Structure formats: structure tokens, C-alpha cells
Amino acid sequence: MAALLEVAKLHAAYGPTRVLHGIGLSMEQGTITTLLGANGAGKTTTLRALCGMVKTQGEVRFEGGRIDAKATEDIVRLGIAHVPDGRGTFVNLSTEENLRLGAYVRKDRGNIDADLERVFGYFPRLKERRTQQAGTLSGGEQQMLAVSRALMLRPKLMLLDEPSFGLAPLIVKELFGILRTVNQKERVSMLVVEQNAAMALELADHAYVIETGRVVLSGTAADIKRDDNVRRAYLGY
Amino acid sequence: MDAFLHQVLAGLATGGIYASLALALVMIYQATHLVNFAQGEMAMFATYFAWSLINAGVPYWPAFFLTVIFAFVLGVVIERVIIRPVENAPVLAVVVVFIALLVILNSVTGWIYSYTIKTFPSPFPAEPIFGKYMSAHEAGAIGVTIVVLLALYAFFRFTPLGLAMRAAAQNPDSARLVGIRVGWMLALGWGLAAAIGGVAGMMVAPIVYLDPNMMGGILLYAFAAALVGGIDSPGGAVLGGFMVGVLENVLGAFVIGNELKLAVALVLIIGVLTVKPSGFFGKVFVTRV
Numbered sequence: 001m002a003a004l005l006e007v008a009k010l011h012a013a014y015g016p017t018r019v020l021h022g023i024g025l026s027m028e029q030g031t032i033t034t035l036l037g038a039n040g041a042g043k044t045t046t047l048r049a050l051c052g053m054v055k056t057q058g059e060v061r062f063e064g065g066r067i068d069a070k071a072t073e074d075i076v077r078l079g080i081a082h083v084p085d086g087r088g089t090f091v092n093l094s095t096e097e098n099l100r101l102g103a104y105v106r107k108d109r110g111n112i113d114a115d116l117e118r119v120f121g122y123f124p125r126l127k128e129r130r131t132q133q134a135g136t137l138s139g140g141e142q143q144m145l146a147v148s149r150a151l152m153l154r155p156k157l158m159l160l161d162e163p164s165f166g167l168a169p170l171i172v173k174e175l176f177g178i179l180r181t182v183n184q185k186e187r188v189s190m191l192v193v194e195q196n197a198a199m200a201l202e203l204a205d206h207a208y209v210i211e212t213g214r215v216v217l218s219g220t221a222a223d224i225k226r227d228d229n230v231r232r233a234y235l236g237y
Numbered sequence: 238m239d240a241f242l243h244q245v246l247a248g249l250a251t252g253g254i255y256a257s258l259a260l261a262l263v264m265i266y267q268a269t270h271l272v273n274f275a276q277g278e279m280a281m282f283a284t285y286f287a288w289s290l291i292n293a294g295v296p297y298w299p300a301f302f303l304t305v306i307f308a309f310v311l312g313v314v315i316e317r318v319i320i321r322p323v324e325n326a327p328v329l330a331v332v333v334v335f336i337a338l339l340v341i342l343n344s345v346t347g348w349i350y351s352y353t354i355k356t357f358p359s360p361f362p363a364e365p366i367f368g369k370y371m372s373a374h375e376a377g378a379i380g381v382t383i384v385v386l387l388a389l390y391a392f393f394r395f396t397p398l399g400l401a402m403r404a405a406a407q408n409p410d411s412a413r414l415v416g417i418r419v420g421w422m423l424a425l426g427w428g429l430a431a432a433i434g435g436v437a438g439m440m441v442a443p444i445v446y447l448d449p450n451m452m453g454g455i456l457l458y459a460f461a462a463a464l465v466g467g468i469d470s471p472g473g474a475v476l477g478g479f480m481v482g483v484l485e486n487v488l489g490a491f492v493i494g495n496e497l498k499l500a501v502a503l504v505l506i507i508g509v510l511t512v513k514p515s516g517f518f519g520k521v522f523v524t525r526v
């Protein structure tokens with residue numbers, strides 16, 4: 001079976017500052033992969049590079065086709081939903097409008113109302129906040145909104161950039177539980193960037209560890225969890 | 238009292254035109270945070286196009302709708318060809334481009350059509366209505382303005398494309414991430430703004446007559462209206478337009494005389510910017526981070 005996402009020798013730079021130095025990774029359909037690494041290792045940049053938000057060199061294949069030269073807007077149309085760093089909320093629009101925007105590129109307009117109910121099923125809180133201006137939601141609610149907006153695309157692959165950032169531990173637990181459910185029920189593949197390595201390894205099937213723009217370790221989440229260096233550096237025991 | 242009422246109603250008619258143009262300014266401002274100084278000249282140019290059609294024998298309403306389409310295309314082309322290359326340029330560079338556009342459109346129109354003042358027909362009958370308080374053209378202009386504003390409101394409020402345009406203006410990065418083609422949304426915004434301006438031009442031309450400088454003063458009033466309402470508030474700009482129209486007419490007729498009317502706009506601009514820069518309806522958003 002061909003990999004869903006295949007990245008080879010990916011380089012990226014912000015102006016003269018090179019951030020990625022030949023990242024390579026591969027993901028199977030239906031799996032959850034996590035990217036671990038310290039601040040500044042290049043995790044966020046990797047996600048941004050995958051969806052064409054930074055200039056890159058190297059090869060990115062999605063379902064076998066090259067996407068590294070495509071514009072962000074076209075990559076979305078292939079079924080890749082990015083839950084960005086900082087959540088990317090449209091703060092002046094209502095919760096419902098934010099969600100409807102997630103389905104903007106879908107052709108099957110008739111199913112969108114049903115999908116609204118589907119994500120409200122995962123996040124009932126958003127239903128209560130339906131008409132509220134999204135900028136006034138709490139941090140946790142905005143993260144739920146960002147995940148829900150991505151789900152409205154009915155994506156094949158979700159890129160999640162630090163979904164646990166700034167959230168209370170209980171909310172993180174709830175959110176990761178829902179991600180697991182979505183992955184199992186809807187077969188949505190996920191590439192999750194996390195600082196919270198323990199939670200991420202719990203959720204993921206596979207893991208890559210990135211240091212200064214290079215992959216230094218990869219394997220199944222279980223193997224990575226047992227790795228002594230990872231344990232000391234990221235899990236803290 | 239009769240005279241006063243007459244001035245108020247006439248003020249509402251011109252106010253509707255200011256409101257339309259102010260709305261066009263606000264639309265561009267929301268997406269780019271810049272005031273398009275050429276908005277008035279684009280409207281003037283479109284009005285000349287309408288004049289050409291009517292002179293060539295096209296009946297008024299077909300000419301009207303053809304002009305709206307022409308103005309829309311003109312706006313899209315200007316954004317794609319002229320504004321897009323300076324998208325990330327410093328503010329002053331873009332302002333210079335806007336002013337250049339103003340001067341070029343003005344001169345080109347003068348060159349093609351000459352600077353002689355022309356009459357422009359009204360589609361409405363000449364007899365006054367509402368007991369002589371208002372000409373039919375004034376009433377018609379208010380009606381047309383209201384239809385345009387309602388159509389625009391419905392478009393932005395209820396259609397996916399309108400929602401996408403609002404999203405692109407507010408948060409371009411996130412908009413790209415949900416697949417919105419932000420560049421085209423901007424061009425579309427320019428097209429819509431130009432189309433609204435074209436309608437305003439055709440509605441005001443029978444009152445002020447057609448000449449290449451006809452929109453100069455009107456753009457000032459529209460700018461004052463946008464500021465009074467709050468430069469980031471479409472609803473405020475519309476209300477501001479009607480307010481400025483009435484104020485200007487009433488003050489001009491009874492207090493300061495017609496010669497000083499334009500000063501009302503300037504005083505309003507300076508007054509709002511010093512006392513309440515966000516305008517009366519400029520929204521204050523609460524944002525959590």
C-alpha cells in the first residue's frame with residue numbers, strides 16, 4: 001500500500017534563516033503520527049511547509065501526487081486540513097460562520113448542515129456558543145473550534161499544531177480523546193505536533209523526533225516511549 | 238418648515254450617494270487598511286461609460302446595468318493589474334499609486350470626453366412627488382441606494398462567497414487554510430466597490446452634471462461619512478452617509494450658505510479624527526489570546 005503522505009529531503013527557510021535541513025517522513029492512511037521536538041526544532045515549520053505556507057525544497061507526496069509546489073488553497077482542496085498554531089480563529093465571525101468556512105471548498109453543500117451537527121456531537125459546547133462572536137470564546141473552546149473547523153472539510157489528513165497549547169490538563173485529555181474517536185470512527189489520518197510528548201505518544205501510532213530541522217529518531221510510539229534519550233529529554237523521568 | 242423639510246429630504250437623497258461611496262471606501266479599507274482615493278474617479282469614469290451608451294441610443298436601464306458590470310470589471314482589473322504588484326509595498330507607496338490612479342482616470346476622461354460639462358439623464362420623471370418636497374429623481378436615487386445596500390447586505394450576510402470575502406479580509410492566513418483564494422476575494426471586493434461607486438455616479442450625475450471633476454467633492458463627503466460612522470463599519474458608513482448628506486444640506490441652506498458647504502465635510506473629518514477616531518459605530522472587539 002502506498003503511503004498517504006511521503007516527505008523526502010524537505011528543506012525550508014524564512015529568508016536567510018534555514019529551519020529544515022532535509023526532513024523525511026512517511027505516514028500510512030488512517031494512522032496518527034506525532035512530531036516531537038524542543039522549541040525551535042522545526043515542528044511548526046514542517047507543518048507549514050506541508051501545506052505550502054513557507055517556501056520549500058524537496059519532495060512532498062500526498063496519495064502519490066506531488067504537492068510541494070502547490071498553493072495552500074489547492075492543498076486544502078485535496079483534503080488536508082491544517083489546525084494552525086494559534087488556532088487561526090476568525091475572531092469577528094460567529095462560531096457557526098467559522099465552522100461553515102471550514103467547509104468552504106466542499107462541493108456537497110447539501111451535507112454541510114448535517115456535518116455541523118456531527119461536529120456539535122463531538123463538541124456540544126460549541127453548539128451552545130453557536131451565534132457567539134468566536135473571539136470571545138475561551139482558549140479551550142477556540143481550540144475545539146479550530147479542530148471542528150478542520151473536521152468540516154471532511155479531511156483525509158489533519159495537521160494539528162500543538163492542540164494542547166495553553167489548555168488545562170482536563171481539557172487536553174478530553175480533546176485528545178475526541179481526536180482518537182475521530183481517527184477511529186472516520187479514519188481521518190493525523191499528523192500531530194506536540195510539546196506535550198507524553199500525551200502525544202499516548203495518542204499516536206508512530207512518532208518522529210526532530211532536532212534542529214532534522215529527524216533524529218523515528219519508530220512506533222511504543223518504541224519511542226521506551227527510548228532512554230526521549231524519556232530523559234521529553235518525558236522527564 | 239416646508240423649506241426645512243425640503244432640505245432634509247434633498248439631503249437624504251445626496252446622503253444616499255455619499256453612503257454608497259462611503260461603503261465602497263469601507264469595503265476596500267477593511268481588506269487593505271487603506272483608503273482608495275481613486276474611488277470617486279472610478280465612479281466618474283463608469284458614469285461617462287453610461288453616458289456614452291445612452292448617447293449611442295441604448296435605453297437607460299440596460300445602459301445602467303451594463304455600466305454596473307463595466308465598473309465591476311474595471312475594479313477587478315485595476316486590483317489585479319495595478320494594486321496587486323504593490324500589495325506588500327509600504328503604505329505611502331500604495332497611497333501614491335491611489336493618487337496616480339485618481340489623476341490618470343481624471344485626465345484620461347478629460348482627454349476622451351473633454352472637460353465641458355454635460356447633462357446626464359435621470360430615469361425618473363421630472364415632476365416633484367410627496368407634495369413638492371422632493372423631486373422624483375431624489376426619491377428614486379434614495380430607492381436605488383437602498384436596494385443596492387440591501388442586496389449587498391444580503392450578499393455578505395447570507396452567501397458562502399460573501400462569508401469567504403469577510404473571512405479573507407479579516408484573517409488572510411486562516412482564510413487560505415480553509416481554501417479561500419484570498420487574492421481573488423480582494424479583486425472581487427474591488428469589483429463590488431467599483432460597481433457601487435458606478436451606481437452612485439449615475440445617481441448623482443443628474444444633480445451635479447457630468448464632468449471629470451464631479452466626484453472630487455463627493456468623495457470628500459463620502460470620506461467624512463465613512464469616518465463619522467467608523468471606517469471599519471459598513472453599517473456605520475451608510476448611516477454616516479445619510480447624516481452627512483442631511484447636515485450638509487441643512488447647514489448649507491440655513492446657517493453657513495452654499496459656498497461653505499464643503500467645509501462641513503472637512504470640519505467633520507478633523508472633528509471625528511481628533512475627538513472620536515473610531516467613529517460613532519466603529520466596533521470594539523473583545524479578543525482573547
